[in-house]
Amino acid sequence: METLAFIVIGIIADISLILLVNFIVKSYPKWSGADRRAAELLRAVLTYEQYCQLKRRGYIDIPSSRDQERAYRVPHVPGLVRVIEKGRQTASLCLQPLERVPDADIVVMHKLMIEGDEETYRQTANLIAPQCGGDWDD
């Protein structure tokens, strides 16, 4: 009788373990090959400081090559890029690829366009003036 009880408990424990593993595997966020490659490219392109800032604060500040007091705040998820001048947000810029790409690649694109040809970047993006003074709320 005691042996039978051990066997039943053992079977129940095995089933529970299988269900738990199945639940963990299914609920774990799927990371596609595209996302993995995009994350690798992002890490390769950003400076150490930018990468740390992105991980810590969720955005990177890319300094303007034309104006020492201007920077572009690029979020890690698709969205508006904020123009920061003298520590205050003065405008937002909206620019997006015409084809769908992984989120990390969008950060790479903003960085390359701002650092590689800031003037064209500003001309191409839609500029949105800030509302209510437009202070950046960190």
Added chain:
Amino acid sequence: MRLLRVISKRGDERLHWNEQDALAGDAEAMAALREAERIFARERARGATAYRVEAGKPVERLEQFDPQASQMILVPRVAGG
């Protein structure tokens, strides 16, 4: 090794070639170089913008394929949102 990356929905697609071997006439390296040039031209025709990205140097926009660049990245066409 030189590297061409093309950003797309599949993440960046990569093409490597050995510049020294291509200069020395190695058939495989020359074929890889020609393929990189072909992809570069195709993506530029589609509206992509090319950048030279090299460690320790400022990012530079490229109008033409540069076989000497250690890394080129092609960004797909963008528009104001």
